[in-house]
Amino acid sequence: MSIANSATSEDVGSAAQRERRKRILDATYELAKSGGFDAVQMRAVAEQADVALGTLYRYFPSKIHLLVSALGRQFEEASARLNERDIPGDTQAERVLYVLKRMARGMQGDPKLTEALTRAFMFADSSVTNEIHVVGMAMTSIVTHAMHGGVPDEGALTEEDVAIARVIGDVWLSALVAWVTGRSTAADTATHMEKAVHLILRD
Amino acid sequence: MSIANSATSEDVGSAAQRERRKRILDATYELAKSGGFDAVQMRAVAEQADVALGTLYRYFPSKIHLLVSALGRQFEEASARLNERDIPGDTQAERVLYVLKRMARGMQGDPKLTEALTRAFMFADSSVTNEIHVVGMAMTSIVTHAMHGGVPDEGALTEEDVAIARVIGDVWLSALVAWVTGRSTAADTATHMEKAVHLILRD
């Protein structure tokens, strides 16, 4: 997995630069995983990645860019893992819920990491559009893949499919924020998602 | 220590205290309206409200509490205004869209204010649960009221109604965040909401 940023997918720069970029994203990941959003401090990232603060800012113009880039890497990996297997379930709703629950389990296993990345996503402004778009596409891809039961043929997506996937993604995001910020429990979130998916996908 | 606590615009405290609280919220509103999230600086709010910084923090323990309280006031006013009139439209979807578009128009007229309040809402953690709840209830109330065409009888809400209202609120929130952060235009947002509502309310 050539780290860097497959999102905006720059395989650009010298080997040393790609190496620095990887170290920075790795450090971000580790700090987020162990301490959440607040623990990802720019000075700490720089130190752990063994670069100067100015260099960190040269690679990622803000803490938000940094975290959203890390989130993009995560989502692309998750999307790739999920899309290479068939999704169990007899209805669209079942399959979508299967996938969402799987993701939810993964996130609950790393709550600090999830908190850091979600917060960054929510706080991102238009300067982060590219990185955000990567995340949105991965989410849509995951849901539509589940709706279609794992067929690798992605060409057969109707507008309706994409609209549905976006709505589900929206609900998922709201639920995620509520969970991350401690305003709802994991169980509440699961229940809410279940209701929402059945409401939207009545097959 | 009975003051501070906002959430549901309490009538607690002396007249002087209520007056201070009002001045603070007004100052917050003005600053947010003219300069957005970044312009709501605690020192600036304190100065404009003519209170000391320490006093500001005594009334609102953080910038987020302050902004979410202001958002709550806004939403309660909007909810009250909308709930006293009948909603036009022949179907649930039409009526809900009418209300959402009305709110959207109001928000687009004050983009900075909307940005400030939305950002705060997204960033709020569990210490802001009470204030957040006020906003969520107002949103749910607005949507269910629209669904039922303006009947004042709120007792007839089914679980399903509330679930639907919550899902619509979620989509609305995600769309709002995308718009506020400059990742989608007002027109995109309107289109997306329309699709979503018709998807959820197929009457």
Next chain:
DNA sequence: AATCGTGGTGGAACGTGTTCCAAATTATGC
């Protein structure tokens, strides 16, 4: 009226994101 206690004031100080800069190091073209 004197006292007491709650809350308000003014301002210093700290933490962290961000910016800036001069010096050192590395990469590139000739």
Next chain:
DNA sequence: GCATAATTTGGAACACGTTCCACCACGATT
């Protein structure tokens, strides 16, 4: 191999949210 350009470094400095503190003001109690 050298001159020049580009990048990295180390660290100072700044902005703003937040905390803290010593002192002041005013209303209630005696």
